[in-house]
Amino acid sequence: MITEKHEARGACAGENMNTSIISIRHLCKEFLNVTPLKDVSVEIKKGEVISIIGPSGTGKSTLLRCINLLETPTKGEIVVDGVVTTDKKCKVNLVRQKMGMVFQSFNLFAHKTIIENIMMGQVDLLKRNRQEAYDKGMELLRNIGLADKAFSYPDELSGGQKQRAAIARTVAMEPEIILFDEPTSALDPTMVGEVLSVIRGLAGQGMTMMIVTHEMKFARDVSTRIFYMDQGEIYEDGTPEQIFEHPKRERTRIFIRQLKVLHVEKISRDFDFPAFMTRLEEFGRKQQFSQRQIYAMQLVVEEVLMQKLLPAAGEAEERDLSLDVEYSERENLAQMRFSYNGPSFYPFGEEEDLSGRMIKGMSKAMEHKFVDGMNHFIISI
Amino acid sequence: MKITKTQNGNSLYLALEGRLDTNTAPELEASIKGSIDGVEELTINMESLDYLSSAGLRVLLGAQKIMNKQGSMRVTHVNDTIMEIFEVTGFADILTIEKA
Ligand SMILES: Nc1ncnc2c1ncn2[C@@H]1O[C@H](COP(=O)(O)OP(=O)(O)OP(=O)(O)O)[C@@H](O)[C@H]1O
Ligand SMILES: [Mg+2]
Numbered sequence: 001m002i003t004e005k006h007e008a009r010g011a012c013a014g015e016n017m018n019t020s021i022i023s024i025r026h027l028c029k030e031f032l033n034v035t036p037l038k039d040v041s042v043e044i045k046k047g048e049v050i051s052i053i054g055p056s057g058t059g060k061s062t063l064l065r066c067i068n069l070l071e072t073p074t075k076g077e078i079v080v081d082g083v084v085t086t087d088k089k090c091k092v093n094l095v096r097q098k099m100g101m102v103f104q105s106f107n108l109f110a111h112k113t114i115i116e117n118i119m120m121g122q123v124d125l126l127k128r129n130r131q132e133a134y135d136k137g138m139e140l141l142r143n144i145g146l147a148d149k150a151f152s153y154p155d156e157l158s159g160g161q162k163q164r165a166a167i168a169r170t171v172a173m174e175p176e177i178i179l180f181d182e183p184t185s186a187l188d189p190t191m192v193g194e195v196l197s198v199i200r201g202l203a204g205q206g207m208t209m210m211i212v213t214h215e216m217k218f219a220r221d222v223s224t225r226i227f228y229m230d231q232g233e234i235y236e237d238g239t240p241e242q243i244f245e246h247p248k249r250e251r252t253r254i255f256i257r258q259l260k261v262l263h264v265e266k267i268s269r270d271f272d273f274p275a276f277m278t279r280l281e282e283f284g285r286k287q288q289f290s291q292r293q294i295y296a297m298q299l300v301v302e303e304v305l306m307q308k309l310l311p312a313a314g315e316a317e318e319r320d321l322s323l324d325v326e327y328s329e330r331e332n333l334a335q336m337r338f339s340y341n342g343p344s345f346y347p348f349g350e351e352e353d354l355s356g357r358m359i360k361g362m363s364k365a366m367e368h369k370f371v372d373g374m375n376h377f378i379i380s381i
Numbered sequence: 382m383k384i385t386k387t388q389n390g391n392s393l394y395l396a397l398e399g400r401l402d403t404n405t406a407p408e409l410e411a412s413i414k415g416s417i418d419g420v421e422e423l424t425i426n427m428e429s430l431d432y433l434s435s436a437g438l439r440v441l442l443g444a445q446k447i448m449n450k451q452g453s454m455r456v457t458h459v460n461d462t463i464m465e466i467f468e469v470t471g472f473a474d475i476l477t478i479e480k481a
Contacts, residue, residue, distance in 0.1 A: 113386050144416060255386070273403065273404060274404060277400075277402075281443070291462065292462055292465075295432065295462050298432065299432075299434055302402055302403055302434045302435075302436075303435055306403045306436075307403070307435060307436075337404075350479070353436055354435040354470055355435045357437055357469060358466060358469060358470055359432075360469070361466075361470065362465070362466075362469065363469070363470020
């Protein structure tokens with residue numbers, strides 16, 4: 001528990017079970033060598049959309065897998081819609097029916113068509129007849145623009161289409177809750193949007209969801225609540241605004257700050273320029289930069305590094321050159337800071353050359369400082 | 382970058398696709414040098430060009446200088462972002478540009 005406010009909320013939910021659809025009390029999961037979940041207690045209410053973020057290996061997947069009974073908790077209690085799932089007598093299938101799970105790797109049956117994939121669970125578990133299952137499946141596929149793929153096999157679909165179909169299959173089971181474990185991580189970047197928009201649609205319909213994701217912009221826009229996981233617990237729990245703008249605890253602050261900064265050090269002549277251009281573009285897209293801002297950032301890097309600093313570094317022996325790109329949402333500014341050791345060197349010299357004119361024209365501000373043997377050349381876009 | 386070249390009598394047409402930057406500018410330069418003899422009309426189509434940096438501008442300037450002596454050069458289908466580059470560098474006054 002982080003704040004008194006949360007404690008109050010937890011206590012209140014404990015008194016009235018109906019408000020919580022999932023209650024987790026002192027959950028602990030130990031593996032042989034690690035204990036990803038030390039002591040997790042939390043209440044989740046119907047209709048909440050919770051994004052779970054945090055560094056790798058902090059138990060995000062383990063938490064979902066414990067909720068879905070894919071892992072057996074070492075200690076603690078989980079109650080889903082009034083059923084104590086950690087009870088040995090609990091019927092696993094009953095719990096799984098209340099809860100759908102979508103994985104990174106789609107998990108569609110390769111030898112069955114898309115519509116058969118969506119019908120299977122409905123017929124086998126919900127005991128719907130084939131016609132009902134078919135109608136339901138087609139309706140869902142139509143809603144997400146995949147009706148024309150109903151009779152295709154998974155291999156004939158793009159990654160984004162496969163994941164949308166996998167979500168439709170989960171929704172067809174009419175679960176109370178859907179758990180997503182990095183649903184877009186295996187996708188080509190061009191396909192992330194179509195999958196997120198399906199999940200966004202479910203949020204709009206009031207579906208209760210827990211989503212482990214690295215798509216921070218999405219987490220922020222769609223979630224009602226964020227769990228930042230670290231140190232074997234839900235280290236910080238709050239609204240998107242609280243977590244992304246005013247994180248209270250040290251590790252959350254560090255994590256959130258890193259999301260907003262791109263840092264490259266020891267840039268030398270064998271620096272992989274094309275790969276870095278791609279990285280900048282990805283960073284820009286994650287921060288929702290405009291196409292023009294991304295273009296300008298790439299131009300700054302190319303003109304300053306490739307045309308000025310790296311050729312000049314050829315003469316100096318030990319050049320220590322690094323770049324930080326940071327985004328300030330308040331001012332909608334991307335700040336690019338080149339740092340390199342002395343002597344004092346202003347890349348665009350006295351006379352205005354082509355590179356200088358370009359960068360001046362495309363940026364909002366430019367500043368050069370020379371402090372303690374280090375140059376700092378800062379460009380705002 | 383992809384360069385599609387069409388030569389028709391004394392006119393040369395180049396369609397550029399992708400990124401014209403420090404890495405790819407030498408390709409365009411070589412491509413122009415190899416075909417420009419006797420060309421009186423050079424057209425460079427930028428419809429599918431996503432990115433242009435100073436390295437690319439220098440190649441365009443070189444081509445313009447050659448064409449000033451032997452005919453004319455046009456840059457066509459220029460999108461807004463690339464147009465902005467032409468404007469801030471003063472290239473808008475040097476090249477004959479047709480916007481997209
Ligand atoms: N079945 C298992 N057996 C042993 N150790 C496991 C098992 N599953 C997970 N772990 C370990 O538990 C820790 C937490 O893993 P988990 O997959 O939950 O992390 P995560 O937060 O989802 O990370 P990522 O962001 O990389 O997916 C890791 O150290 C992992 O190696
Ligand atoms: Mg995981």
